[in-house]
Amino acid sequence: xxRVPDPLRSYTERQAVVEADGDTVGAVIADLDRRFPGIRFxxxxxxxxxxxxxxxxxxxxxxxxxATPVAGCHxxxxxxxxxxxxYDEPPPPREEDVEDRPGFFFVHGHWVRDPDRWRWRxxxxxxxxxxxxxxxxxxxxxxxxxxxxxxxxxxxxx
Numbered sequence: 001x002x003r004v005p006d007p008l009r010s011y012t013e014r015q016a017v018v019e020a021d022g023d024t025v026g027a028v029i030a031d032l033d034r035r036f037p038g039i040r041f042x043x044x045x046x047x048x049x050x051x052x053x054x055x056x057x058x059x060x061x062x063x064x065x066x067a068t069p070v071a072g073c074h075x076x077x078x079x080x081x082x083x084x085x086x087y088d089e090p091p092p093p094r095e096e097d098v099e100d101r102p103g104f105f106f107v108h109g110h111w112v113r114d115p116d117r118w119r120w121r122x123x124x125x126x127x128x129x130x131x132x133x134x135x136x137x138x139x140x141x142x143x144x145x146x147x148x149x150x151x152x153x154x155x156x157x158x
Contacts, residue, residue, distance in 0.1 A: 002032060006150035011039040025056060026066030055085050086113035086146045090139045096123050103127060105134050107151060129153050 002020045004012050012018050020035065022028035026044075033040035045051050048066065056063050058070055090111040098106045109123035126134070137151035 002028065005147075006152065008039060008042060011036040011042070023069060024066060025050075025058065025063055025068045025070060028070055029066070085148070086139075087144060088113075088146075089141075090146060091118055094120055098123075101125055107134065108136060110137055110148070111139070112148075113146075126153075131156055 002018050004016055004018060009015065018032070018035070020028045020031040022031050026048075029040050029043055043051060043054050043056070044066070050056055050064055050066065058068060090113070093111075094109060096106075096109055104125040105128050107124055107126050109121050111118045112121050113119075132153040133156055135152055135154050138149055139146045140149055
């Protein structure tokens with residue numbers, strides 16, 4: 001079982017949990033790429049290393065080596081790639097000047113956790129999508145960690 005973070009769910013048809021086989025993290029990622037083409041490139045660089053911004057966990061322990069074994073992995077602590085995770089609370093959001101732009105929606109900025117500091121990512125305008133509403137991204141606390149849940153466009157229910 002692989003838990004998929006929001007930024008990678010466009011590859012998994014929005015599935016948060018998917019199945020993948022393999023004895024190592026690298027083999028699991030290769031199987032993911034077989035099932036969901038293109039996902040490996042988002043996780044592993046050209047030097048065959050986990051991308052620096054990507055966090056991968058096995059049994060809730062962070063790993064950086066594709067050769068890390070996953071045999072005996074407890075289902076609740078399965079392989080989990082994550083694009084944004086922090087152990088300290090993010091600062092409060094910044095105030096942003098938002099102009100009215102017909103046909104566009106302002107996606108608010110948010111804090112991003114670099115290895116040694118918090119960095120503000122500015123907001124931006126997205127074209128409005130008829131029939132959809134935007135759910136803003138947010139940091140959520142899970143135990144001792146904070147996880148970034150990316151914003152996304154959601155179909156309006158009739």
